[in-house]
Every structure is written in structure tokens, then in C-alpha cells.
Amino acid sequence: MKRILVAGAGHGGLAAGAILAKNGFDVTVVEKEQREALGHDWEDRFTFSLLTELLGIAEADLPEGCWRYRGDCAFVSPAKRKKVVIRYTEETRQKIMWRKPLLNLLLEHAEKCGVKFLFGVEALGPLTENGKVTGLSTAAGDYAADLVIDAAGVFSPVRRNLPEAYGIEKDPRPGDLFYACRAYYDRLPGFETPDAPFEVYLYHEGERGLSWFGANEDGCDVLIGRTYPLTPKKVEEQLAIFRQSHPWLGEKVLHGGQFGVIPVRRPLTLLVDDGYAAVGDSAFMTTPMNGMGIDLSLQAGKLLAETVLNNRDRDFTAEVLWAYNRDFHRLYGGDTAKNEGLKNALLSLPGQGVDFLFEAEVIQSSDLAGAGKNTKLSALLGKFVRGMRQPKSFFTILGGLTKGAKAAKLYKNAPARFDRKAVRAWSDAIEKLDIRFYSSAN
Ligand SMILES: Cc1cc2nc3c(=O)[nH]c(=O)nc-3n(C[C@H](O)[C@H](O)[C@H](O)COP(=O)(O)OP(=O)(O)OC[C@H]3O[C@@H](n4cnc5c(N)ncnc54)[C@H](O)[C@@H]3O)c2cc1C
Known part of the structure; x- marks a missing residue:
């Protein structure tokens, strides 16, 4: 039986682990915290249907008291002179759930599917042999595996210690x-x-x-x-x-x-290599404007599990795992890249520039309701006349959206198959766009 180790009980790792254990893989999650310490003591917004579909339950079956609706939302401009209010309807009202019950649901489901857990065990990095990942080095010893799923969050020691030849970005940069x-x-x-x-x-x-x-x-x-x-x-x-x-x-x-x-950046371009796949925060999968990462994490976990199950040889080479990398970026990577372009452009403006965008209604409730997902170049050009009262601010936003759109196009055209040279060239082309924001405070 092929052995899969999940580093960290992140959302995407639990999602992938449950599906794979249910389909006959030997899956163990290595989590540094004790079980009762998992999950923040606050409520999070995410798409409930992604969770209930994964758990195979109806929304009405969610435990009582673990979630509620959030009220209408007001975005306040930096000088606090303008508020853009978003009124939700019965259908669009935002739902929030306490993090501990959310993780409990995922943990219990994974256990029911056959996933094993090692709580209180810290992963230190990947085990490698001939430049390939072959397991996990942990504070409790070494564990061999056919596949390591990295769900150990933004500072994952697994990602940070991968073989150089994998070319996977190791550390977040300032502004990320x-x-x-x-x-x-x-x-x-x-x-x-x-x-x-x-x-x-x-x-x-x-x-x-x-x-x-x-x-x-x-x-x-x-x-x-x-x-x-x-x-x-x-x-x-x-x-x-x-x-x-x-x-x-x-x-x-x-x-x-x-x-x-x-x-709060676009996801890693390279998510996989021989014996390794990253999901969730360890691969920087969030919507950059609002930092929501639970949806993308669950979607990544599901997609990775489907990729593994679609491979008849049950192999974990970069060639096989690439289908997950490619499909994730085709489905979600492009939108997050666009969103990062907008976020970084906003952050490179002085506060007065953002005030102007609010006051001249260059930024409106439709932009803010979708965390910038609805802000398109064409829509912004429609506001050209209003924007020209402060061309510098307007063109900064336009520039951010243009770079984001270029990166999005590249994400959506991820190479169909894994060829190390071609995949690196594709990744470098995205890097060259350099849509990052460098904060002087860092
Ligand atoms: C204040 C705040 C508010 C947020 N609000 C929202 C929200 O409303 N909606 C939303 O979608 N997202 C929100 N997020 C983001 C969200 O928490 C993450 O994007 C999401 O949890 C996905 O991350 P993950 O599951 O991949 O990793 P994580 O949640 O970081 O989980 C990683 C797991 O790995 C474990 N781990 C770490 N290192 C090791 C190691 N060396 N060995 C073993 N285990 C290890 C950790 O203990 C943890 O259990 C918020 C984040 C913060 C900080």
C-alpha cells in the first residue's frame, strides 16, 4: 500500500488525506500541536458548500451554534470621509463559522475515512534521497513516504528545505x-x-x-x-x-x-515535484485582498486527491502530480494573480491616493464586495474621466491590474505536461512580471 504523509493538519491536507485514505492509501498526518490546541478561537468566512460537500452532509446537519450570519459591511476610506456600504440579500449574506468546530469536522471526517494522526510531532523538513523527497524528518524520527503533502502553513519547514533542483520558492518576500x-x-x-x-x-x-x-x-x-x-x-x-x-x-x-x-499573494507557481505537493498556506493560496485561504485550501486538497486517484499506476512523480499543479492554476491561480496586482497597486499608493479613489468613486461597492475580484480593466477604463482628476493614482491601479492580467494569462496557460525546462521557463516568465509590493517597513 502506498504511504502518504501529510505535514501539518492544514485544511487542504485534511481534505486530501480523507479522500485518499477512503480510496485505500495509507495516510498519516504529522501535526506539531496537540489535537485540542488546533484552530483559532475566532470565526472565519468561507464557502460552506465546499465543506459540506467534502463531508458528505447537508448544511442543515452542521452542528448547532457553530456558525452565524455576518451583518452588512461598510468599507471606510483612509481619511474616514467616505464609507462604501455593502448590503447583503438573503442569498448573499456572509456566513462565518468558529474555527475550532470547522477543524473538528475536518479531523473527525478524516479519522472516519481512515487517516491516522501523530499529534505533538513537529516536522523538521523533507527526507531526501538522490535529490528527491522520500519522506519527512520529524522531531520524533524519520518517516518514509511515497508522497508528502505539505499542509504546514505559511512557514512550512518542508517547503523551506526542499531540494534546490525543485526550483520551488522557499520564502515569502517582503510585502507577501x-x-x-x-x-x-x-x-x-x-x-x-x-x-x-x-x-x-x-x-x-x-x-x-x-x-x-x-x-x-x-x-x-x-x-x-x-x-x-x-x-x-x-x-x-x-x-x-x-x-x-x-x-x-x-x-x-x-x-x-x-x-x-x-x-497575501498569488500562489506558488510550482506546487509539486517528485514525491511532494503543497496545498493551502504552505503554497500561499489565498485571495490576496482579503486573506481568505480556507476555500482555496479545500479546493486544492480535493484537486490533488483527484489527480492521485486519476493515475492508474499510483505514482507520485512530478509528471503525475503536475496535473494538480496545472489544473489548480488554470482554475484559481489566474484570479489570485489579478487580485494580487490590484492589492499591491493599492498598497503602493499613499493614503490620500486611496482616499481619492473612494471619493471619485473609482472604487465602488461592486469592487469591494468581491474583494477586487470584480474589478476588471474594462470596468476601470469606464471610470477614466473620473480617474483623470488624479492621474498618478489612477494609472497606478491601472498598472497593477495590467500586470495582474498578464500574470493571470500565464497562470491559465500553465504547461499541459511536466517538462522541467518548460515548466521552469513558464514559472520564470511569471516571476519576471514582478507584481510584488515592497514595503519600506520590512
Ligand atoms: C487573523 C486571521 C483571520 C483569518 N480569517 C480568515 C477567514 O475569515 N477566511 C479564510 O478563508 N481564511 C482566513 N484566514 C486565513 C486562513 O487561516 C488560512 O488561509 C487557512 O487556514 C489555510 O491555511 P492552511 O490550512 O493551509 O494552514 P494553517 O491553517 O496554517 O495550518 C497549518 C497546520 O500545520 C501545523 N504545522 C505548522 N508547522 C508544522 C510543523 N513544522 N510540523 C507539523 N505541523 C506543523 C500547524 O500547527 C497547523 O495546524 C485568517 C487568518 C488569520 C491569521
Whole structure:
């Protein structure tokens, strides 16, 4: 029986592991934390149908109390002069689920499908032989495997120690990461819930990043996020500023309070090689504008498992695994590249430039509702006259979208088959577009 090791109990690894174990593979997840420590103490937005389809249950079967709807949303411009409000309908209302029950559902499902777990065991890197991945080196010893699925998150030591010849990008570059601190505080009585209770502040207090303030019936959900590492002092400062504008924000932490890092860039171009495949944050799979990674992680896990099952020889060579790499980018890579272009262009503007885009309605609710996914070059050109009042800001956004569109085209034309030279040339062509944002704070 072929042996698969999943490094880290990330969402995509659990999804792939469950499908593969159910289909006769020997799958073991190596997770550095104990089971009860897994999952953040906060709620996340993602597409519930992706989860329920994977679990083979109806949405009505989700455990009671593990999810709720989020209210209408207001995007606030840097100078706080303009708010763009997004009203959701019955069909479009955003659903959020607590992270621990979400992970529990995935863990229990994986166990039922036959996945084994080694909790409290840290993966240190890949085992290699003749330049190929042949297993995992862990704090509890070496484990051989036919395939290592890397689901160990943004700082995965497996990805970072891959053989050079794989050509897989090892480290995120400055501007690729978003640093956040999130906590739920008590809500002081005597204040009305705002009309749009979920507020997102772009360039919050003039700094690169965003913060949000969600006024729930039972507390206040506050996220402070920046493009550079946060300190507890910085978070306290920002909370004090929030307390002036939101006097109902209490001091008692009800949930969360942890710091987290999210990759906010297009995914790795090369996701696989002999004996290795990356899914989720370890492959930087998020929507860069809003840092949502659960959907892409689950989609990647499913696609990888399908690729493995479609191969009659049950082989794990780069040639076989490439179908997953190619299909992921054809389906999702292009859109995330476009989104990164827009995000980086916005971040390279000064706060006043973003204010202008809001005030001149170059950025509208349709752009913000889709986290920039609906912002197309053609739509932006339709706003040309309004944009020309501040050509520099307008053309920066246009430039970001143009580069993003070029990268998207390349992602969508990923080589059909794995040929090391051709695949590297394709990856280099995307790299050359250099649509990154380099933060001076890094
Ligand atoms: C504040 C915050 C809010 C977010 N909100 C949302 C949201 O609303 N919606 C959304 O879709 N996404 C959200 N995200 C992003 C989301 O958390 C990730 O994109 C998503 O979890 C996918 O990552 P993953 O499952 O691949 O990896 P992770 O969730 O990082 O899981 C990696 C796993 O690997 C384990 N691990 C790490 N290193 C090792 C090692 N050396 N050995 C063994 N195990 C290891 C970790 O303990 C962990 O269990 C948010 C992130 C943050 C920080």
C-alpha cells in the first residue's frame, strides 16, 4: 500500500488525506500541536458548500451554534470621509463559522475515512534521497513516504528545505505577508448596533494594512492588521483609537487575542515535484485582498486527491502530480494573480491616493464586495474621466491590474505536461512580471 504523509493538519491536507485514505492509501498526518490546541478561537468566512460537500452532509446537519450570519459591511476610506456600504440579500449574506468546530469536522471526517494522526510531532523538513523527497524528518524520527503533502502553513519547514533542483520558492518576500491580531471584546451596554455592523478600515490610521470592527450582539470582533509585524504595543495603541470612535468597545477579551500571519499573494507557481505537493498556506493560496485561504485550501486538497486517484499506476512523480499543479492554476491561480496586482497597486499608493479613489468613486461597492475580484480593466477604463482628476493614482491601479492580467494569462496557460525546462521557463516568465509590493517597513 502506498504511504502518504501529510505535514501539518492544514485544511487542504485534511481534505486530501480523507479522500485518499477512503480510496485505500495509507495516510498519516504529522501535526506539531496537540489535537485540542488546533484552530483559532475566532470565526472565519468561507464557502460552506465546499465543506459540506467534502463531508458528505447537508448544511442543515452542521452542528448547532457553530456558525452565524455576518451583518452588512461598510468599507471606510483612509481619511474616514467616505464609507462604501455593502448590503447583503438573503442569498448573499456572509456566513462565518468558529474555527475550532470547522477543524473538528475536518479531523473527525478524516479519522472516519481512515487517516491516522501523530499529534505533538513537529516536522523538521523533507527526507531526501538522490535529490528527491522520500519522506519527512520529524522531531520524533524519520518517516518514509511515497508522497508528502505539505499542509504546514505559511512557514512550512518542508517547503523551506526542499531540494534546490525543485526550483520551488522557499520564502515569502517582503510585502507577501499580512500580520494580524484578532480578539473579541465585551460590549458595553447602552449603545445601538451600527446600521452596517461590520466595518473595514483601509489604511487604518494612515498605516499600510487594514483593520476591522464587527459589532456583534455578544461582543466586538476587532482585527488589527498591517503589512509589517505587529507588536502588542501597536495593537494597544490602535485599540485605544478604536475606543474613542466606538465607546462600546470593552476591555475584556472574550475570544482570540492571538497574532497570526497570512500570505497575501498569488500562489506558488510550482506546487509539486517528485514525491511532494503543497496545498493551502504552505503554497500561499489565498485571495490576496482579503486573506481568505480556507476555500482555496479545500479546493486544492480535493484537486490533488483527484489527480492521485486519476493515475492508474499510483505514482507520485512530478509528471503525475503536475496535473494538480496545472489544473489548480488554470482554475484559481489566474484570479489570485489579478487580485494580487490590484492589492499591491493599492498598497503602493499613499493614503490620500486611496482616499481619492473612494471619493471619485473609482472604487465602488461592486469592487469591494468581491474583494477586487470584480474589478476588471474594462470596468476601470469606464471610470477614466473620473480617474483623470488624479492621474498618478489612477494609472497606478491601472498598472497593477495590467500586470495582474498578464500574470493571470500565464497562470491559465500553465504547461499541459511536466517538462522541467518548460515548466521552469513558464514559472520564470511569471516571476519576471514582478507584481510584488515592497514595503519600506520590512
Ligand atoms: C487573523 C486571521 C483571520 C483569518 N480569517 C480568515 C477567514 O475569515 N477566511 C479564510 O478563508 N481564511 C482566513 N484566514 C486565513 C486562513 O487561516 C488560512 O488561509 C487557512 O487556514 C489555510 O491555511 P492552511 O490550512 O493551509 O494552514 P494553517 O491553517 O496554517 O495550518 C497549518 C497546520 O500545520 C501545523 N504545522 C505548522 N508547522 C508544522 C510543523 N513544522 N510540523 C507539523 N505541523 C506543523 C500547524 O500547527 C497547523 O495546524 C485568517 C487568518 C488569520 C491569521
